[in-house]
Amino acid sequence: MLVNRKLILAHFWLAFAVFGIALTLGAWQMFIRSPIGTWLSNPELYYRSLTAHGTVMGYVFPTLVAMGFGYAISEAALQQRLVGVRWAWVGFWLIVAGSVMAVIPIALGRASVLYTFYPPLIGNVFYYLGVVLVVVGSWIWVALMSVNLRVWRRAHPGAPVPLAMFANVAGSYLWAWTAVGAALELLLQIIPVAAGLKSTIDAGLARVFFSWTLHAIVYFWLMPTYIAYYTIVPRAIGGRIYSDSMARISFILFLVVAMPIGMHHTFADPQVGAGFKFIHSAFTALVALPTLLTVFTICASVEIAARLRGGRGMFGWIRALPWDNPMMLALAFSFIMLGFGGAGGLINMSYQLDASIHNTQWITGHFHLIFGGAIVIMYFAIAYDLWPHLTGRELIDVRLIRTQLWLWFIGMIVTTFPWHWVGILGMPRRMAYFDFGDPAIAPQALSVTLSAIGGFILLASGIMFIVILARGMRTPKIDAGPYRFALAVHQPATVPVALNTHALWVALMIGLTLTNYGYPILNLALSSGTSVPAVYVGAQ
Amino acid sequence: MSAEETHQASAEVAARVERRWATIAVIIVVMMALLAAFAGIHRATMPQPRVETIDPARIHLSGEFVEGNLGSVLEANGTVTVRAIGQQYSFTPACIVVPADTPITLRATSADVVHGILIQATNVNTMLVPGYISEQLMRFTRIGDYLMPCQEFCSFGHEGMWGKVKVIDKAEFADRAKGGGRLSCVGQ
Ligand code: HEM
Ligand SMILES: [Cu+2]
Ligand SMILES: [Cu+2]
Numbered sequence: 094m095l096v097n098r099k100l101i102l103a104h105f106w107l108a109f110a111v112f113g114i115a116l117t118l119g120a121w122q123m124f125i126r127s128p129i130g131t132w133l134s135n136p137e138l139y140y141r142s143l144t145a146h147g148t149v150m151g152y153v154f155p156t157l158v159a160m161g162f163g164y165a166i167s168e169a170a171l172q173q174r175l176v177g178v179r180w181a182w183v184g185f186w187l188i189v190a191g192s193v194m195a196v197i198p199i200a201l202g203r204a205s206v207l208y209t210f211y212p213p214l215i216g217n218v219f220y221y222l223g224v225v226l227v228v229v230g231s232w233i234w235v236a237l238m239s240v241n242l243r244v245w246r247r248a249h250p251g252a253p254v255p256l257a258m259f260a261n262v263a264g265s266y267l268w269a270w271t272a273v274g275a276a277l278e279l280l281l282q283i284i285p286v287a288a289g290l291k292s293t294i295d296a297g298l299a300r301v302f303f304s305w306t307l308h309a310i311v312y313f314w315l316m317p318t319y320i321a322y323y324t325i326v327p328r329a330i331g332g333r334i335y336s337d338s339m340a341r342i343s344f345i346l347f348l349v350v351a352m353p354i355g356m357h358h359t360f361a362d363p364q365v366g367a368g369f370k371f372i373h374s375a376f377t378a379l380v381a382l383p384t385l386l387t388v389f390t391i392c393a394s395v396e397i398a399a400r401l402r403g404g405r406g407m408f409g410w411i412r413a414l415p416w417d418n419p420m421m422l423a424l425a426f427s428f429i430m431l432g433f434g435g436a437g438g439l440i441n442m443s444y445q446l447d448a449s450i451h452n453t454q455w456i457t458g459h460f461h462l463i464f465g466g467a468i469v470i471m472y473f474a475i476a477y478d479l480w481p482h483l484t485g486r487e488l489i490d491v492r493l494i495r496t497q498l499w500l501w502f503i504g505m506i507v508t509t510f511p512w513h514w515v516g517i518l519g520m521p522r523r524m525a526y527f528d529f530g531d532p533a534i535a536p537q538a539l540s541v542t543l544s545a546i547g548g549f550i551l552l553a554s555g556i557m558f559i560v561i562l563a564r565g566m567r568t569p570k571i572d573a574g575p576y577r578f579a580l581a582v583h584q585p586a587t588v589p590v591a592l593n594t595h596a597l598w599v600a601l602m603i604g605l606t607l608t609n610y611g612y613p614i615l616n617l618a619l620s621s622g623t624s625v626p627a628v629y630v631g632a633q
Numbered sequence: 634m635s636a637e638e639t640h641q642a643s644a645e646v647a648a649r650v651e652r653r654w655a656t657i658a659v660i661i662v663v664m665m666a667l668l669a670a671f672a673g674i675h676r677a678t679m680p681q682p683r684v685e686t687i688d689p690a691r692i693h694l695s696g697e698f699v700e701g702n703l704g705s706v707l708e709a710n711g712t713v714t715v716r717a718i719g720q721q722y723s724f725t726p727a728c729i730v731v732p733a734d735t736p737i738t739l740r741a742t743s744a745d746v747v748h749g750i751l752i753q754a755t756n757v758n759t760m761l762v763p764g765y766i767s768e769q770l771m772r773f774t775r776i777g778d779y780l781m782p783c784q785e786f787c788s789f790g791h792e793g794m795w796g797k798v799k800v801i802d803k804a805e806f807a808d809r810a811k812g813g814g815r816l817s818c819v820g821q
Contacts, residue, residue, distance in 0.1 A: 363765035367682035385658035452784035519753030521784040524792040623764040
């Protein structure tokens with residue numbers, strides 16, 4: 094039962110529009126810093142583009158997808174009209190306003206600080222205020238998800254919360270709390286300096302605040318994808334969820350362990366001591382757990398679908414899968430990219446190995462593979478799956494959809510594998526230009542060229558995606574029927590309270606964050622003499 | 634067997650397989666943590682353990698990072714200490730000279746914004762955060778030139794911030810260090 098279709102479509106369309114722009118910038122960046130691009134006489138343009146690309150892809154695009162998908166889940170899984178629609182629109186318009194407010198100083202070259210901010214570099218205050226508005230808009234969504242679940246619970250006392258909604262609300266709480274780190278950094282440290290009220294800032298403390306956000310934000314990006322793995326894929330390919338409770342446990346684990354581990358981003362930093370670095374490293378190992386559980390449950394769910402379709406044998410069932418179904422294709426590609434990306438992630442999180450790739454192009458290669466690859470390809474699949482229910486029209490270009498998914502997968506592999514490789518060779522990230530004429534850098538030229546070619550394949554695929562959705566707004570009307578989520582093999586009649594509510598886990602999430610972050614933050618905040626003069630971008 | 638019983642039996646199989654996998658997953662995770670601890674104890678490359686602070690506004694005026702103290706120095710115990718600073722958009726010294734097969738301590742900081750030091754083809758890699766001193770232990774086994782780019786965006790000239798490390802023979806270094814003072818390979 095999707096009632097507020099306009100609201101959901103607005104979120105998706107805005108998400109994919111900004112995605113299209115940022116994707117074009119990404120492909121341009123890749124090209125211009127490769128040997129086939131020509132020297133940019135003004136490298137400053139590269140950093141404007143990079144700030145826009147990172148800000149959109151990191152903050153605006155995934156947030157809008159999570160919000161639109163969240164509203165859809167709330168209505169379809171709870172079978173209940175969205176409560177607070179007016180507030181939802183307020184959230185949407187706050188994001189529009191925030192994005193416009195942020196993009197103007199970026200375009201003018203007044204906010205080329207990149208999406209990670211890293212003071213004491215300070216850009217125009219409106220850039221930061223714009224980002225804050227985007228986050229505030231998304232917090233309205235968090236509140237609405239919570240309210241809608243509460244309303245439903247009152248009408249269905251003791252009933253198991255549908256898995257999709259349980260996971261969706263878990264993701265929204267994770268986002269609410271993980272955004273607090275960057276919010277504190279912005280409100281307490283950066284914005285006062287950007288507004289000219291202060292002129293010094295503690296750069297080390299800012300990095301610790303940012304790491305609070307930087308890790309768990311990736312799980313917020315991941316949430317829609319994991320929700321699709323569990324609650325859409327099995328239905329779309331004619332199978333069942335292998336285990337409802339394991340799914341709940343995975344989402345709970347994300348909620349609890351994604352937060353207190355962000356300082357693995359500061360292994361190479363001088364402002365954090367060995368003790369907390371090691372604690373965060375050990376906790377980081379834990380976060381592999383929900384993903385390992387998910388890979389198992391999803392593979393098992395897929396196997397169920399294959400066997401229901403008559404597949405047999407130890408591995409023979411793989412052939413019985415509906416490979417012409419876009420959802421099947423997307424899932425397979427997503428898992429392959431998740432596998433490679435996950436292996437790379439184990440290197441990043443390692444207390445020692447990190448030193449060999451920290452801040453090299455390996456890192457950008459890594460998160461494009463996981464985020465742009467494994468995660469975003471499922472965003473595509475979610476859009477394709479929801480579209481007929483949102484528009485009341487059929488998506489007829491199934492072949493085109495398959496081609497689009499194939500191109501995204503191939504493009505991602507061609508782009509990111511060489512990208513990892515030059516990282517291992519020590520190529521630093523975030524540089525507008527490389528002197529490939531230098532004999533020490535020349536060996537990287539071929540790899541960077543390959544990445545640039547991959548970038549254009551991705552751009553082509555992204556354009557196809559948008560065209561398919563746009564054409565889907567004009568096909569003949571159909572009755573798509575009610576939107577359904579996958580059922581478990583053993584659909585639970587009751588669920589233990591711990592797997593049906595979030596309060597305990599939210600308390601643990603906050604508690605663990607405070608134990609793992611409280612001391613280092615207080616220690617840095619209270620030590621004097623570490624604030625340094627701000628360096629204003631564009632003022633040089 | 635009735636449908637109900639088959640259902641029950643299959644649920645039990647499912648639960649058992651799932652438990653087994655969960656156990657394997659937990660073992661993998663514990664192994665990873667133990668490996669990290671083991672490697673840590675055995676002195677592989679380690680993240681910086683201690684926090685040291687410094688006032689970046691005064692580093693040019695006094696203390697260990699004044700201009701005359703930057704570069705490489707042979708300590709009495711045979712180890713080498715290298716002191717360097719990063720600033721928009723260069724390192725001082727821009728070319729660092731060190732001996733091969735010698736324990737070296739790199740001490741560095743930033744005079745303005747966040748920078749990073751990365752020595753290519755090694756795992757020497759650390760952030761330079763103004764207000765704090767970065768320290769890293771290193772040891773080179775191969776003689777030759779290494780590129781040393783800044784690995785963190787430090788504003789519009791970031792792409793031009795490349796330093797160099799020259800690793801020379803131990804005896805040659807000792808020879809050059811005889812006169813005392815701070816060594817570098819700037820201009821060579
Ligand atoms: C699909 C979605 C994508 C997402 C979510 C994404 C996300 C990001 C993010 C968050 C950054 C970091 C910005 C920073 O370091 O400040 C980044 C950097 C970058 N992206 Fe993307 N990106 C995507 C697609 C692409 C594509 C298709 C290309 C083209 C090949 C591309 C090229 C780049 C380049 C060249 C950089 C800068 C790397 C550097 O200089 O360090 N991105 N991207
Ligand atoms: Cu992280
Ligand atoms: Cu730099």
